[in-house]
Amino acid sequence: NHLLTEVYIIVKDWDKAISTASAVINNPNYALMQNRFGSWKNKPGDVFRDLFIRDNQNRNCAGGPNTEAIWVSQYEYNVPGGGLGYDGPRYFGCWYHGLSGKDGVALFFGHSSQNGGRAIGFCATTDYANYTIWENDPGDMRNSEYNIVRDMVCDNPKSAYYGKKIVESDAILTPGEQEEFWHPFWAKVTPFNNFPAETIKDPATGATYNSALGAFTDQYIFRLAETYLLRAEAFIGKGDKVSAAADINVVRARANAQLVSPDDVDIEYLLDERARELCIEEQRTMTLMRMGSAILVNHV
Secondary structure (H helix, E strand, C coil), X not given: CHHXXXXXXXXXXXXXXXXXXXXXXXXXXXXXXXXXCCCCCCCCCCHHHHCCCCCCCCCCCCCCCCCCEEEEECCCCCXXXXXXXXXXXXXXXXXXXXXXXXXXXXXXXXXXXXXXXXXXXXXXXXXXXXXXXXXXXXXXXXXXXXXXXXXXECCCCCCCCCCCECCCCCCECXXXXXXXXXXXXXXXXXXXXXXXXXXXXXXXXXXXXXXXXXXXXXXXXXXXXXXXXXXXXXXXXXXXHHHHHHHHHHHHHHCCCCXXXXXXXXXXHHHHHHHHHHCCCCCHHHXXXXXXXXXXXXXX
């Protein structure tokens, strides 16, 4: 039904899209997670971060169940045939352990569990996603320090910036040239402070082996928050902005975000809301094509 909603939206059959989305939303087995849950529920964080903590994606998670997950890709770490780690999200991490400070000394002693393991920095979220979409409501839970990492503390004792935040102290040598090594990254891409024990080289410092390079979490394919946003998209297509705002506000209320007025709801607003909720999870190009917003560029 979740997938059918997308299909019906593509062919602009708004009523059927609303019906199939409602079949999911009204199913008593599904509900957005509103309170802290799972293995880290007693540690600093918030419920949105809990959704992406390792082992929290399924109904049988400790301190669960997770009633928001509809379809979750399983990879079963350390189970024969299950793979060693899930690589996809790690490309959006940054190679912070390659950064040098303005004194020419490395800012980090190496890659560590507390800083996100051995990410590789092949991809980066845009400044629009990292900053612009939060400007009108910086207190949105999804914008918290637990969910988007915009600064880290220098941990190399040999550096003049040791113990200081590298962005706040303007420590990074030629930041533009080191964009691959540093950019804000979303905590959902890596298990900060929660890597499997086999990947930890030195528990005292948090230093990791090179094997700490996956997300090590099961991955959401369909999540109920997206179902609400899909139904909102169908309501917009039908011209019912009041109902669209109501669905968007279910998602925003969970994030302790300011509620949106129907007058402010349109496809552009919905695209921003999808970014706030689903960045890195959603297939963004597919979303843009479905909405007729994609700009395709040929690279020669």
